Amino acid sequence: xxxxxxxxxxxxxxxxxxxxxxxxxxxxxxxxxxxxxxxxxxxxxxxxxxxxxxxxxxxxxxxxxxxxxxxxxxxxxxxxxxxxxxxxxxxxxxxxxxxxxxxxxxxxxxxxxxxxxxxxxxxxxxxxxxxxxxxxxxxxxxxxxxxxxxxxxxxxxxxxxxxxxxxxxxxxxxxxxxxxxxxxxxxxxxxxxxxxxxxxxxxxxxxxxxxxxxxxxxxxxxxxxxxxxxxxxxxxxxxxxxxxxxxxxxxxxxxxxxxxxxxxxxxxxxxxxxxxxxx
Numbered sequence: 066x067x068x069x070x071x072x073x074x075x076x077x078x079x080x081x082x083x084x085x086x087x088x089x090x091x092x093x094x095x096x097x098x099x100x101x102x103x104x105x106x107x108x109x110x111x112x113x114x115x116x117x118x119x120x121x122x123x124x125x126x127x128x129x130x131x132x133x134x135x136x137x138x139x140x141x142x143x144x145x146x147x148x149x150x151x152x153x154x155x156x157x158x159x160x161x162x163x164x165x166x167x168x169x170x171x172x173x174x175x176x177x178x179x180x181x182x183x184x185x186x187x188x189x190x191x192x193x194x195x196x197x198x199x200x201x202x203x204x205x206x207x208x209x210x211x212x213x214x215x216x217x218x219x220x221x222x223x224x225x226x227x228x229x230x231x232x233x234x235x236x237x238x239x240x241x242x243x244x245x246x247x248x249x250x251x252x253x254x255x256x257x258x259x260x261x262x263x264x265x266x267x268x269x270x271x272x273x274x275x276x277x278x279x280x281x282x283x284x285x286x287x288x289x290x291x292x293x294x295x296x297x298x299x300x301x302x303x304x305x306x307x308x309x310x311x312x313x314x315x316x317x318x319x320x321x322x323x324x325x326x327x328x329x330x331x332x333x334x335x336x337x338x339x340x341x342x343x344x
Contacts, residue, residue, distance in 0.1 A: 069300065072287035073307040075280035080312055082276045091273065095266040097142055098255040099274025104248030104282035111286060112241040123236040127243040130235070134227045135250030139258070141220045148217050151210045160214040162195045162309075165301040167222025168229050172297035176233060180298045187341025188298060190334055191306045198309065198331035225288070225301055232292035240289050248282060303342055306335045 109115065118124065148157040169188065172178045180188060231243055259266075291300045313332045316322040324332065 068287040068290040069295070069303060069307075072284050072291060072304050073311055075283040075287065076304070076308045077311040077315065079277055079280040079284070080308070081315070082273075082280065085276075091267055091270045092259075092263050092265055093146070094255065094259040094263050095270035096274040096277070097139070098252060098259050099271045100278035100281060101248050101252035101255050101274075103275040103278025104285075105245065105252055107279055107282040108241065108245035108248050108286070112245060114241075116239070116242050119239060119242065123239055124242070127231070127235055127239045128246050130227060130231055131243050131246035132250050134224060134247045135254055137220055137224045137227065138247070139251055139254045141217070141224060144213070144217050144220055148210075148213050151213055156214060157217065159196060160218045161221050162305055163192065164218050164221035165225060165305045166192065167219065168226040168297045168301050171226055172229055176229075176297070178296040178298055180296075183341050184298065187338045187343075188302050190341060191302045191338035194306070194331045194334035194338060195309070197334065198328065226297075228285070228288045229292045229297050229300075231289060237293065240293075241286075244282070244286050244289060247285060299342055303339065306338055306342075310335050310339065 119127070145157060145161065148160075173180070231240070235243060288300070288304065291304070295303075310332060313324060313328060317324060
């Protein structure tokens with residue numbers, strides 16, 4: 066459970082870092098590259114055994130899934146950016162967060178993970194709270210491109226499902242190897258995009274990338290471990306709902322931002338959903 070808590074804390078921290086970095090309109094390609102470079106460095110530090118190649122079926126599986134995950138993660142960043150410009154921030158956030166339904170539903174269908182009725186009610190309540198929280202924002206709430214939103218929903222959901230796939234089929238001793246290669250392949254893909262689109266790198270781009278990259282790596286590092294011990298119908302809704310709850314609490318307690326009536330009601334719903342999911 067402590068890995069789930071770490072994932073929630075790091076995801077919350079990354080959200081606030083990203084809000085800070087939005088004020089700096091720099092080179093997104095450079096920031097993305099250093100995001101993943103930071104992830105590679107943290108992965109190396111956390112690896113108990115510095116394994117860089119394992120010539121076994123388990124090793125090749127970890128490397129192949131990491132490569133596929135890297136394509137999803139790098140593509141997801143830019144699909145998200147396109148969606149914000151086309152469909153607005155509110156609908157983009159809603160469909161992005163609803164991506165947790167993909168690993169949840171697929172794990173129930175294929176891995177025989179069946180929630181209790183109470184946990185199922187908690188899952189429905191968590192999803193409803195996410196939709197309710199983001200559905201009432203006026204700016205950007207009108208859908209202009211449903212295919213783009215569905216693409217984001219699928220890609221972000223598949224990224225989470227990749228962690229579950231590794232939890233089911235991967236070798237426990239190679240988890241750190243899988244995370245390391247995920248960020249290494251992401252860094253290589255981001256380098257190619259940087260060289261092709263915008264090679265200008267500023268100091269602030271590096272700082273923003275590193276500040277986002279460290280919690281980003283720890284999220285992946287934690288979730289790979291969480292799904293080893295918790296079923297997907299608990300792990301992903303708990304992580305998503307926990308982040309929303311934590312962000313609202315930090316905004317209120319630390320930044321003295323008053324919650325709107327909608328945000329307050331959604332926060333209470335999420336709190337109730339977390340209780341039901343843990344029963």
